[in-house]
Structures are given as structure tokens and as C-alpha cells.
Amino acid sequence: MTTASAPASAEDLRQQLQARLQVLDPDTLDLIDESHLHAGHAGARGGARHFRVRIASKQFEGLGTLARHRLVYDCVRDLMPHPIHALAIEASISPNQGLS
Template sequence: MTAGTPPVSDADDLRRQLLDRLQQLAPDSLDLIDESHLHVGHAGAQGGARHFRVKIVSKQFEGLGTLARHRLVYDCVRDLMPHPIHALAIEASIPPNQGLS
């Protein structure tokens, strides 16, 4: 946990914290889906670790490959992994018509 980051007390708090952190990427759209219910019994879910899917569209991804886009997203939440976030599926794209001349 980074300095000044309050502890995460429940799934709703974690969701709000993730959404707040991802605002650093100035998203045009952002959808955060808690998929933890799909991973019940999975070893990574033990102890309450959550599984999320993030769908984010941002101009900041322009000119970047998939790996670089994912790194930007992970940089926003790195200290929350592997607990309280066990897994983060990322769909990162640029706005439609972005990058076209």
C-alpha cells in the first residue's frame, strides 16, 4: 500500500478506489466489472482477493501496443495486487477515430 492510501475495507470501497485511480488515465469511458463470483474456490480468491475486468478507452493509449497499454493500467493499481486484487483483466483501447489523419 502506498503512503496516504487508506486500507480497503470492502468490495465497494475497492471498486471506488480502482475507479478513482484509473482517472489518472483520463478515460473517455471506463467500465469496471467485479468478476469475483466467477472465481469462487480459486486459490487466488482465498482471503477475499477480488477479480476485476476493466474496459477503458483513453487517448493516452494512442500509439501504444497492448502490453504498454496494460502497463499503464497496472501502474495505477500495482500496490493493490495481489491483495486485495488478485486478477485484473484489461481491455484498453483508444477512442474511435483517434489516431486517424
């Protein structure tokens, strides 16, 4: 749990994301902290982080890009907009398929 006086570290948030996204039973899951690319951005104030999520899951089968992204967001909704300001999502059915 985070507090205003002790913002979550990037590693703490990565672990929270990893744990929450397990509900999607991912075949692959890469979590990349891209906060350094957004330094000075208004959304980064107060330590909010930016992550890229690359995930492959059979649960995405038959779903379009928007529905896949909604599944991911549903897992982490309470972490947004703080301590996570933004997620860039690349979601596919299998690790060998192109990501959307």
C-alpha cells in the same frame, strides 16, 4: 485502507480503482467485479477480488496492448495481489474502437 480484520468490500475496491485510473483521463471506464466467477480459486482466498477493467483513453494512442496494460497496472500495482488478485484489462483509444 484495508486491514486483515476488515477486508475491503467490492464497492470500496471499485471506488479505489475508479479514482486511481482517473490519471489516464479515460473517455470511458467500466469496472466489473468478476470475483463470483473465481470462487474457490486459490487467488480468491482471504477475500482477494477479480475485476474486469474496460477503459478507453487517448493516452493509449500509439501504444500496443502490452504497453496499455502496463499503464493500467502501474495505477493499481500496490493493490495487487491483495486486495485485488487479478485484473482482466480491455484497453482502447476510443470507446468506439475495439478493445485489446
